[in-house]
Amino acid sequence: MRCARVSATGLGWLPEALDGLRDRDLLRVLTYCQGAPDPEVEIDGVPHLLLASNNYLGLANDPAVVAAAHAALDAYGVGAGASRLVTGSLDLHRRLEERIAALKHCEDAMVFPTGFQANVGTIPALVGRGDIVFSDELNHASLIDGCRLSGAEVVRYAHADADALEAALLERANWRMTDAPIGASPPRRLIVTDTVFSMDGDLAPLPAIVELAERHGCMVMVDEAHATGVLGPTGAGALEHFGLEGRVPVVMGTLSKALGAQGGYVAGDRDLCDYLRTRDRGFVFTTALAPAAAGAAMASLDIVRDQPERRARLHALVARLVGGARDLGYTVLPTDSAVVGVLIGEAADALAVGASLRA
Numbered sequence: 001m002r003c004a005r006v007s008a009t010g011l012g013w014l015p016e017a018l019d020g021l022r023d024r025d026l027l028r029v030l031t032y033c034q035g036a037p038d039p040e041v042e043i044d045g046v047p048h049l050l051l052a053s054n055n056y057l058g059l060a061n062d063p064a065v066v067a068a069a070h071a072a073l074d075a076y077g078v079g080a081g082a083s084r085l086v087t088g089s090l091d092l093h094r095r096l097e098e099r100i101a102a103l104k105h106c107e108d109a110m111v112f113p114t115g116f117q118a119n120v121g122t123i124p125a126l127v128g129r130g131d132i133v134f135s136d137e138l139n140h141a142s143l144i145d146g147c148r149l150s151g152a153e154v155v156r157y158a159h160a161d162a163d164a165l166e167a168a169l170l171e172r173a174n175w176r177m178t179d180a181p182i183g184a185s186p187p188r189r190l191i192v193t194d195t196v197f198s199m200d201g202d203l204a205p206l207p208a209i210v211e212l213a214e215r216h217g218c219m220v221m222v223d224e225a226h227a228t229g230v231l232g233p234t235g236a237g238a239l240e241h242f243g244l245e246g247r248v249p250v251v252m253g254t255l256s257k258a259l260g261a262q263g264g265y266v267a268g269d270r271d272l273c274d275y276l277r278t279r280d281r282g283f284v285f286t287t288a289l290a291p292a293a294a295g296a297a298m299a300s301l302d303i304v305r306d307q308p309e310r311r312a313r314l315h316a317l318v319a320r321l322v323g324g325a326r327d328l329g330y331t332v333l334p335t336d337s338a339v340v341g342v343l344i345g346e347a348a349d350a351l352a353v354g355a356s357l358r359a
């Protein structure tokens with residue numbers, strides 16, 4: 001069946017906008033993989049080596065993880081059927097949340113259908129108009145959008161620069177009761193950062209950030225999307241890597257990357273989670289995480305705990321890739337994670353290199 005072409009007015013700007021993106025080599029098109037995100041994947045019937053997924057530990061198609069997803073499907077069906085606050089909360093979700101809390105050494109945790117949603121829902125639950133967010137300039141889009149949605153003032157500080165953060169904190173530290181309307185409470189202040197940055201693969205200066213937050217009485221929220229399962233002795237993430245567990249009040253992450261499943265989470269104190277379960281719009285106004293994804297994530301967490309050799313192998317492969325690409329003359333950014341940045345140059349050049357790699 002052919003869809004009717006919409007001749008409606010109002011979309012007249014669209015062809016020009018598309019051309020503009022095309023002209024600047026910014027128009028993205030989708031590549032369809034024919035199968036699971038394994039090391040080798042077929043695209044248009046041709047086998048390709050897959051170096052671009054976030055399936056860092058090979059868990060997305062691991063037999064034990066797939067079996068756990070099947071078992072959850074059999075027990076709970078395909079969809080949870082409702083949002084968490086209605087009838088969508090399953091005992092499976094609760095067990096998963098307890099596992100995440102244990103991994104993160106936090107009192108409690110809550111899961112979301114995606115990490116993106118966790119961020120855009122949680123930041124506006126923590127701060128609002130009149131409050132201030134200090135945000136690393138290279139934070140993930142979902143953190144940026146969460147900050148915008150909150151209505152708080154957003155102060156962007158130079159990437160991974162604790163001195164710049166401190167200067168920003170000092171500049172905004174002069175809020176005085178005497179200047180405020182009677183009954184006003186001081187603004188809430190929140191520092192938000194990726195722990196592993198999703199484009200460059202570098203680490204935030206977390207020890208300095210946590211120290212600054214404690215000194216200035218600010219909240220801190222970290223996004224462990226690319227660190228969970230990858231960093232730290234037990235794979236708990238960058239906070240574990242730095243020995244900072246228990247010192248960051250809001251710990252967000254995703255089940256969708258190294259854990260190979262789908263979904264997001266926030267871990268923290270029980271009070272925080274009790275509050276967010278009522279006030280976090282990314283949690284309240286959406287259907288609960290699909291049972292199969294929750295079951296899969298549980299099995300992945302078992303593997304992360306029981307098979308540290310997968311992490312060791314990942315880091316060995318990263319070192320080999322970085323060394324090999326440098327030997328070939330590429331400019332490879334230093335990395336602490338499984339994200340390896342190779343600097344090519346302009347967008348058109350990067351697309352050309354991508355095309356030649358695929359060929």
Ligand SMILES: *Cc1c(COP(=O)(O)O)cnc(C)c1O
Binds near residue numbers: 116
């Ligand atoms: C991927 C990513 C997210 C979003 O997580 P999803 O579960 O894929 O929605 C959030 N933050 C960062 C830093 C990410 O890299």
